[in-house]
Amino acid sequence: MGTMNKKRVAQAVAIAAVSALALTACGGGGESEDGEVQLSFAWWGSDDRSELTEEIIAAFEEQNPDIKVQGSYSDWNGYWDRLATQTAAGDAPDIIQMDSQYLREYADRGALLDLSGVDVSKFDESAIDNGRTEEGLFGITTGVNAxxxxxxxxxxxxxxxxxxxxxxxxxxxxxxxxxxxxxxxxxxxxxxxxxxxxxxxxxxxxxxxxxxxxxxxxxxxxxxxxxxxxxxxxxxxxxxxxxxxxxxxxxxxxxxxxxxxxxxxxxxxxxxxxxxxxxxxxxxxxxxxxxxxxxxxxxxxxxFYKASMLLSASGQTEHPEEAQKFIDFFVNNVEAGVIGGTERGVPANSEVREAVMAELEGPDKASAEFVQEVEPELGPAEPIPPKxxxxxxxxxxxxxxxxxxxxxxxxxxxxxxxxxxxxxxxx
Incomplete structure (x- = not known):
């Protein structure tokens, strides 16, 4: 068995273990003695993405002083190995940067929260469908690619x-x-x-x-x-x-x-x-x-529009309302969108996209304008990828x-x- 297949099997075994855990297990966040809600948020990506994400977190915390968000990030491969282990141990981050090829693996085992509390009214239907299985909405598209x-x-x-x-x-x-x-x-x-x-x-x-x-x-x-x-x-x-x-x-x-x-x-x-x-x-x-x-x-x-990536919330989180509030801010708040720009794709929210595009120039602007231009020609989203x-x-x-x-x-x-x-x- 090759290295990639061994890694795949190890991940699958770790993820499968979550089905044996009570979904009320302690998640990554918590609550401090003074009643302040603490959320954990994990993502993969570069140092540049991390800096922009921390700025978005700061903007959210300024508007929501009773919620604190602790961020962590790693490279692509290390991210999925760690997430599988955390999920199996009942210690997944409250908020999870998700990729479409892994969404079903986690959603089908009850490891993700249904995000019906997040506003997607300004999203194209195909962008919404990128995070939806037959059981519910488990991923919110941060940005779209074509x-x-x-x-x-x-x-x-x-x-x-x-x-x-x-x-x-x-x-x-x-x-x-x-x-x-x-x-x-x-x-x-x-x-x-x-x-x-x-x-x-x-x-x-x-x-x-x-x-x-x-x-x-x-x-x-x-x-x-x-x-x-x-x-x-x-x-x-x-x-x-x-x-x-x-x-x-x-x-x-x-x-x-x-x-x-x-x-x-x-x-x-x-x-x-x-x-x-x-x-x-x-x-x-x-x-x-x-x-x-x-x-x-x-x-x-x-x-078609493909989610460049999605945001999910752990099915084990002790703070489902606050986790969804953060995700809602991340994808729908214009200030957050302008901070993030197109780092996670052209924003899926049409109002945020318009504000971000006004700030773009050069290749980033050409890319965003193309995504906007082909919107009337979109077909349905691709089905959620199988395991x-x-x-x-x-x-x-x-x-x-x-x-x-x-x-x-x-x-x-x-x-x-x-x-x-x-x-x-x-x-």
């Missing part, structure tokens, strides 16, 4: 190719433009390979299907997978994509070392919150575009690589990929 094709205008100009109209372009247009750029530049490419599972999610949405369903099963079959893999193989063979070895290498490097980040690719698939990172790494005035569609209509591009969802990215990447190197045909890879994905989400 799928985007990022374009580097400097590479387009070097190739003598105009940036296409993203409200009308098709996948055939995408392939043609990418090939023209590869042929018209020296050592650069029209497009990087797909970002997964984003690329497959959007492709399937455009076919009226889904990567995973509300029931936690795969929402597509081997024929769909074969068509998708053939599409990417065709782009490799035409020269629109780099060759296999470069594509495989680009799957695992950091964003700033990617083909797009180093200015070697004219286009790549990303989330809108990555515009600033790519712009900074490449030194280019990066432009977000809609995904191409099968029909040439923006309404058929499969656009094992986090393994799908590596599975798709691995079989794409087999196809790029032509070690397997798209049909062979599709059959094997489907089987492995089914096992991952059933385990």
């Amino acid at each position: 799928p985007t094709i990022l374009a580097n205008p400097a590479v387009f100009e070097e190739a003598g190719v105009e940036i296409p109209d993203d409200t009308t372009w098709t996948w055939e247009d995408y392939a043609e433009v990418s090939q023209q750029i590869s042929e018209g530049t020296d050592g650069k490419f029209g497009s990087s390979g797909p970002s997964e599972p984003l690329g497959l999610q959007v492709w399937l949405r455009q076919q009226g299907k889904a990567l995973t369903t509300e029931e936690g099963t795969l929402g597509f079959d081997a024929a769909d997978a074969e068509e998708y893999l053939q599409h990417h193989l065709d782009l490799v063979k035409s020269g629109a994509y780099p060759q296999a070895a470069m594509l495989a290498g680009d799957q695992t490097v950091s964003v700033d070392q990617s083909l797009m980040g180093t200015g070697q690719s004219a286009m790549a698939q990303y989330w809108t919150n990555q515009v600033s990172t790519i712009a900074s790494a490449s030194g280019a005035d990066i432009q977000p575009l809609r995904f191409p569609s099968p029909t040439g209509s923006a309404e058929d591009a499969g656009t 094992g969802f986090s393994e799908l990215q590596n599975i798709v990447f691995r079989y794409e690589t087999e196809v790029y190197f032509e070690r397997q045909t798209p049909a062979e890879a599709a059959e094997a990929m489907i089987g492995e994905m089914e096992r991952a989400i059933a385990s």
